[in-house]
Amino acid sequence: MDFIKLFEAALGLASPWRIEKVSFDPKAEGGGAVEIRVTFPRGSRFACPECGAMCPAHDTHEQRWRHLNFFQYRAYTVADIPRVDCERDGVRTYSGVSWAREGSGFTLLFEALVMLVARDMPVAALARMMGEHDTRLWRVIQAYVQEAREEVEMQEVREVVADETSRAKGHEYVTLFVEPGEEQSRVLFVADGRRSDTFQAFREDLEQHGGSAEQVKDVCMDMSEAFQKGAAEHLPWAAVTFDRFHVVKLVGEAVDEVRRLERAQQPELKNSRYAFLKNPANLSAEQFGHLTRLSKLNLKTMKAYQMRLNIQEAWTRRSARTAGRLLREWCGWVRRAARPAKGQKTSGLEPMLRVATTIKAKLRGILNYFRRRLTSGVIEGINSMVQAARARARGYRSVETFTTMIYLAGRLTFNLPPLTH
Numbered sequence: 001m002d003f004i005k006l007f008e009a010a011l012g013l014a015s016p017w018r019i020e021k022v023s024f025d026p027k028a029e030g031g032g033a034v035e036i037r038v039t040f041p042r043g044s045r046f047a048c049p050e051c052g053a054m055c056p057a058h059d060t061h062e063q064r065w066r067h068l069n070f071f072q073y074r075a076y077t078v079a080d081i082p083r084v085d086c087e088r089d090g091v092r093t094y095s096g097v098s099w100a101r102e103g104s105g106f107t108l109l110f111e112a113l114v115m116l117v118a119r120d121m122p123v124a125a126l127a128r129m130m131g132e133h134d135t136r137l138w139r140v141i142q143a144y145v146q147e148a149r150e151e152v153e154m155q156e157v158r159e160v161v162a163d164e165t166s167r168a169k170g171h172e173y174v175t176l177f178v179e180p181g182e183e184q185s186r187v188l189f190v191a192d193g194r195r196s197d198t199f200q201a202f203r204e205d206l207e208q209h210g211g212s213a214e215q216v217k218d219v220c221m222d223m224s225e226a227f228q229k230g231a232a233e234h235l236p237w238a239a240v241t242f243d244r245f246h247v248v249k250l251v252g253e254a255v256d257e258v259r260r261l262e263r264a265q266q267p268e269l270k271n272s273r274y275a276f277l278k279n280p281a282n283l284s285a286e287q288f289g290h291l292t293r294l295s296k297l298n299l300k301t302m303k304a305y306q307m308r309l310n311i312q313e314a315w316t317r318r319s320a321r322t323a324g325r326l327l328r329e330w331c332g333w334v335r336r337a338a339r340p341a342k343g344q345k346t347s348g349l350e351p352m353l354r355v356a357t358t359i360k361a362k363l364r365g366i367l368n369y370f371r372r373r374l375t376s377g378v379i380e381g382i383n384s385m386v387q388a389a390r391a392r393a394r395g396y397r398s399v400e401t402f403t404t405m406i407y408l409a410g411r412l413t414f415n416l417p418p419l420t421h
Helices: 003-011 108-118 123-130 134-150 197-208 225-234 244-263 285-295 300-316 320-337 350-361 363-367 377-393 399-409
Strands: 018-025 033-039 045-047 054-070 073-086 090-093 159-168 172-179 186-192 218-221 239-242
Touching: 003 018, 003 033, 045 073, 054 108, 108 123, 108 134, 123 134, 134 399, 159 197, 159 377, 159 399, 172 377, 172 399, 186 197, 186 399, 197 225, 218 225, 239 244, 239 363, 244 300, 244 350, 285 300, 300 320, 300 350, 320 350, 320 363, 350 363, 377 399
Parallel strands: 033 073, 159 218, 218 239
Antiparallel strands: 018 033, 045 054, 054 073, 073 090, 159 172, 172 186
16 A cells, blocks of 8 residues: 555545645744645536535635644645535535534544543643644534534433532632432533522523423532522422532531631630541541640530531431431530520520521421432532643633533543544
């Protein structure tokens, strides 16, 4: 096989296309470039893009596509693209080349490499490595993500976990809607913000992909008023589970508030914030020693910390009944402990009382955990990957690029040519 035939096989050219020549320009930008010129024999006929009839070429125009590097040099595929002369539709530009998407300046194999590497490398760094502007690569990634999302089927979606993740500093968030899976969860939809109308946007997307809001029987989320309103309006047939990780987080935030209120009178609490946010098994030796010393003092913060540790026992129970009994007892304990002593205006445990009141009011949703064991833990793997990508990229310029990267990490299937055989 001569080298022209080898290049034709590598590009997957089909009749009437053939390689006319392969040349090398050592003075091209980037230290040299390989040009693969593709042509077709005189008299060839092409399908009309409107009606599909085979028509003769009217004229041609040259088009270039960036291809995979040849050794250390850039490579380009160049072809004279015909305009076909259709008896029914007139002169139309042919758009059926096999080596590139319509409107793209890259070959399919180059785009396949971009999609493969973009999962693990910031697009800006990928663009520098490939010698391309990152805006061009983002257009490629977004085109494939959009195409893949159009093929997503949601007819079988019955459970959804909704959670937010930060997009940028300054309280910029997106909301992820994820379907939990036994082996791996998949991102169904990403909405800008964390408002109640994100649920409306999810429902519309769900139904556009063959799903039904009536068939969604369980939704797991935090206790934010916006999420509760959105779920009630747009997923009214679903049982709501308030995520246990968010419940424990609320209690942890209340402990920290108690610590901050008490610190003014107790300087020993300085530099102890992170110790009170961890469980004993996760403490460093220094933090453990610090808490041991603090435990010998009569501190409200230590009492609040014990309350935080105690409430975690509820989720080790096997049934909603026993967990519910423990949580009700916990709320009663906090209520009694937060009652000011005689002659005092406050107890110092008011933040714990507020969170206990919230837990008691939302107890039914909290105990729904024991029906399906849904938690936002299914999102944690995706979220950690997304935040790691965000850190490597040092943020994203827009919500569109951030959303695209989340979808890229979220089990979409892309129709790409294989880079290896």
